Amino acid sequence: MERIVRIGEGTVILIHVNMLCSKEMLSLHNQFGRHGVSAAMKPHYYICHECDEISKVSTPHKPGRYKCPRCGTKLYTYKPGMVEKIYAYNLAALFLFIVANYFPFLSFHVAGSSSHANFTTSIFYLYQEEQWMMATAILLTTIVVPLSRILLYCILFGSLYHGYLPRYAAHMLKTLEKLLPWGMLDVLFLGVLVSIVKLVKMGTIIPGTSLWAFMLMVMVMAAAQSIFDPHQIWERIGERKRLERRKAEV
Amino acid sequence: MRAIERGLTNCPVCHAIVKVPPEGMNEVAYCPRCDSEVHMRKxxxxxxxxxxxxxxxxxxxxxxxxxxxxxxxxxxxxxxxxxxxxxxxxxxxxxxxxxxxxxxxxxxxxxxxxxxxxxxxxxxxxxxxxxxxxxxxxxxxxxxxxxxxxxxxxxxxxxxxxxxxxxxxxxxxxxxxxxxxxxxxxxxxxxxxxxxxxxxxxxxxxxxx
Known part of the structure; x- marks a missing residue:
């Protein structure tokens, strides 16, 4: 999607509204003038983070994947409507996270007696057994990290969607990047499946509402992660910093 | 062209291109965009x-x-x-x-x-x-x-x-x-x-x- 905008003295600028939503692009334009908008159209130089090769991408505003010419690493992807999609996926994930933590997760029946587990039951029992390390690790990787990632995504992409770049956007993106390998909901999903198969011969397992919500949450978060590419947002943060510096000099 | 030959590298966080002072591989620069520490190599x-x-x-x-x-x-x-x-x-x-x-x-x-x-x-x-x-x-x-x-x-x-x-x-x-x-x-x-x-x-x- 492209849009032509006219500003005084006959200047015509082509605005690409693929990555950032249109409302936001216009506000960027109002804030920064034509330099802010045209930054997205200049050829970009990238240094491959795997092999250190410098490569030039002459059409950074066209949707697609850009790969390093030497080693084939993905430099960046440009997909239309990233902001809207990630915001939507993470709002859904937040809702599903609450559902997954509120409803029963699994119940297990053996010969008349039964036990019920919530999403966090394993952490409580491990603390009771004084397995501090395991309990803390499971708490961090399945509750704290995923939840803070979802919240950060919601705040950052929510405000981008409503047309403004939050003050601490750089810190939020930095934290998101750092937390990425430590959120392990997808691994937990495999673990739950394995233990269900392990136990299914010993008794009856009844999946609760929470398990379905959890499954959906894993899928939604994977979908959001697969289209996430922060380059365009970093570009804007850099642009804002440059302007601030110029103002400070004046 | 490799970035190291020009004294350039990219910020590990935001991938901005940063010039690192040449003395030694462990020299620190700061990313102009996100203020993180940047080294030529980790x-x-x-x-x-x-x-x-x-x-x-x-x-x-x-x-x-x-x-x-x-x-x-x-x-x-x-x-x-x-x-x-x-x-x-x-x-x-x-x-x-x-x-x-x-x-x-x-x-x-x-x-x-x-x-x-x-x-x-x-x-x-x-x-x-x-x-x-x-x-x-x-x-x-x-x-x-x-x-x-x-x-x-x-x-x-x-x-x-x-x-x-x-x-x-x-x-x-x-x-x-x-x-x-x-x-x-x-x-x-x-x-x-x-x-x-x-x-x-x-x-x-x-x-x-």
Whole structure:
């Protein structure tokens, strides 16, 4: 999607509204003038983070994947409507996270007696057994990290969607990047499946509402992660910093 | 053109192009865009990776010998190590589960450790062989690292589900703790390695050919 905008003295600028939503692009334009908008159209130089090769991408505003010419690493992807999609996926994930933590997760029946587990039951029992390390690790990787990632995504992409770049956007993106390998909901999903198969011969397992919500949450978060590419947002943060510096000099 | 020849590198966080002062490889610059510290190469990448790797190898031994979990019934306590779990599923003909457990908890950690040792040795030797394949191996270790946590979560879920007030209980064993440490250490090792080191002898390699 492209849009032509006219500003005084006959200047015509082509605005690409693929990555950032249109409302936001216009506000960027109002804030920064034509330099802010045209930054997205200049050829970009990238240094491959795997092999250190410098490569030039002459059409950074066209949707697609850009790969390093030497080693084939993905430099960046440009997909239309990233902001809207990630915001939507993470709002859904937040809702599903609450559902997954509120409803029963699994119940297990053996010969008349039964036990019920919530999403966090394993952490409580491990603390009771004084397995501090395991309990803390499971708490961090399945509750704290995923939840803070979802919240950060919601705040950052929510405000981008409503047309403004939050003050601490750089810190939020930095934290998101750092937390990425430590959120392990997808691994937990495999673990739950394995233990269900392990136990299914010993008794009856009844999946609760929470398990379905959890499954959906894993899928939604994977979908959001697969289209996430922060380059365009970093570009804007850099642009804002440059302007601030110029103002400070004046 | 490689970035190091021009004294440039990219910020590890926001990928902005940053000029790093030339004196020494460990000189620090600050990213103009996100203010993070930028080095030409990750500082002491090889040493740190070796350290984490050795730690993970040390933890890997008790993780396999000590029991992962104890099944406590009124008849007594039964302890399960990783391998005994795999054998149990082989005997009961649940081959898929046996395969998943074996892959996630034995094959993947060993594979990761071996790949990292190979990468470190080849970087230290300044090898020119298979650079593209080595880069692929590194990406592989980064991706598969987290999946070894499966076993820890299996223990956690079993502890939560098999809990019949003193009659039958499953308790986590010491082995699970060590296994957790193995996973964390191998993840840290993969993170502290710098794949750019694989390509740093490009000039010499081109001259040789």
């Amino acid at each position: 500082p002491q990448a090889v040493q740190k990776t070796w350290a984490y790797l050795i730690a993970s190898i040390v933890f890997f031994i008790p993780a396999n010998i000590l029991p992962m979990m104890h099944v406590v019934t009124f008849a007594g306590t039964e302890s399960d190590t990783i391998m005994s779990g795999v054998f149990y599923f082989m005997e009961t003909k649940a081959y898929l589960i046996a395969f998943v457990i074996f892959t996630a908890s034995i094959f993947v950690p060993i594979l990761k450790i071996l790949i990292l040792i190979y990468l470190l040795l080849s970087v230290q030797k300044g090898s020119c062989m298979h650079r593209k394949k080595r880069k692929k191996l590194y990406v592989l270790t980064e991706i598969i690292g987290r999946w070894s946590m499966v076993d820890v979560y299996v223990v956690g879920t079993m502890v939560a589900l098999v809990h019949f007030g003193g009659l039958t209980e499953i308790k986590a064993g010491l082995g699970a703790n060590f296994f957790l440490l193995v996973v964390i250490m191998t993840m840290l090792a993969a993170m502290s390695f710098d794949p750019k080191l694989i390509w740093d002898n490009t000039k010499e390699c081109n001259a040789k050919q």
